[in-house]
Amino acid sequence: MIIRLKNVSYCWPGQQQPTLNIPSLEVEKGEHLFLHGPSGSGKTTLLNLLTGINTPQSGQLEILETDIAKLSESKRDRFRADHLGVIFQQFNLLPYLSVLDNVLLSCDFSKTRLEKAGNAVETAKQLLLDMEISGDLLHSKVSSLSMGQQQRVAVARALIGNPEVIIADEPTSALDTDNRDRFLDLLFTESDKHGSTLIFVSHDTQIQHRFNRMVSLATINNVDNASDNNQINHNQADAK
Numbered sequence: 001m002i003i004r005l006k007n008v009s010y011c012w013p014g015q016q017q018p019t020l021n022i023p024s025l026e027v028e029k030g031e032h033l034f035l036h037g038p039s040g041s042g043k044t045t046l047l048n049l050l051t052g053i054n055t056p057q058s059g060q061l062e063i064l065e066t067d068i069a070k071l072s073e074s075k076r077d078r079f080r081a082d083h084l085g086v087i088f089q090q091f092n093l094l095p096y097l098s099v100l101d102n103v104l105l106s107c108d109f110s111k112t113r114l115e116k117a118g119n120a121v122e123t124a125k126q127l128l129l130d131m132e133i134s135g136d137l138l139h140s141k142v143s144s145l146s147m148g149q150q151q152r153v154a155v156a157r158a159l160i161g162n163p164e165v166i167i168a169d170e171p172t173s174a175l176d177t178d179n180r181d182r183f184l185d186l187l188f189t190e191s192d193k194h195g196s197t198l199i200f201v202s203h204d205t206q207i208q209h210r211f212n213r214m215v216s217l218a219t220i221n222n223v224d225n226a227s228d229n230n231q232i233n234h235n236q237a238d239a240k
């Protein structure tokens with residue numbers, strides 16, 4: 001099992017109720033998991049726990065058999081750089097760097113990924129080519145690229161050095177249907193090539209059939225998000 005959560009609870013500072021209370025979630029090696037749920041249900045919060053940006057107040061969260069909450073902050077940063085490829089909602093590319101340098105950043109932060117990438121510059125170029133970013137764009141500032149192109153650069157950066165887990169937060173939200181489908185083809189091909197596990201958060205239920213498994217956060221998360229609705233129903237019942 002690549003990812004294992006047991007009784008994981010997370011409460012944002014200042015909140016009365018936990019945002020997440022997940023009795024169990026397990027993800028196998030090589031799985032492509034589609035994670036969905038209404039806005040505000042805690043998808044990004046869960047990704048923050050998986051990437052070690054935040055740590056749960058209780059429960060166990062293991063990635064690659066490592067309980068990342070037990071690592072010091074610097075070890076957690078290292079673990080993330082070595083083993084996780086993250087595609088953020090806003091890509092988090094460095095606008096003043098070139099396309100190529102943005103992809104190489106993952107190897108600058110991790111010796112493990114630098115070694116796995118082999119000749120990192122050639123690997124980055126090949127990945128960008130696979131992502132249909134043409135050679136003449138390699139040295140352009142990344143901010144001069146279109147949204148769709150930047151999204152694909154962010155994927156190349158996440159994939160270089162074959163991290164075991166790829167985590168993507170709404171990566172297709174800015175793409176039209178054709179670009180979205182092509183983007184998914186490339187992402188699946190590249191992650192399958194290296195047996196990477198993919199956790200993909202999206203609202204777009206039109207693409208869920210392309211994944212091995214679909215998980216609704218509302219179903220696995222044991223918090224009472226519906227309390228406001230219950231209150232309304234209750235009040236309506238009282239009024240009758």
Ligand SMILES: Nc1ncnc2c1ncn2[C@@H]1O[C@H](COP(=O)(O)OP(=O)(O)OP(=O)(O)O)[C@@H](O)[C@H]1O
Nearest residue numbers: 012013015019037038039040041042043044045046
């Ligand atoms: N930085 C924060 N500080 C305090 N509370 C937060 C913070 N980020 C999120 N929350 C709380 O966690 C809840 C879940 O937010 P989250 O962003 O995880 O939901 P989501 O399912 O990813 O939503 P969306 O689909 O709109 O991106 C929010 O309703 C909010 O109450």
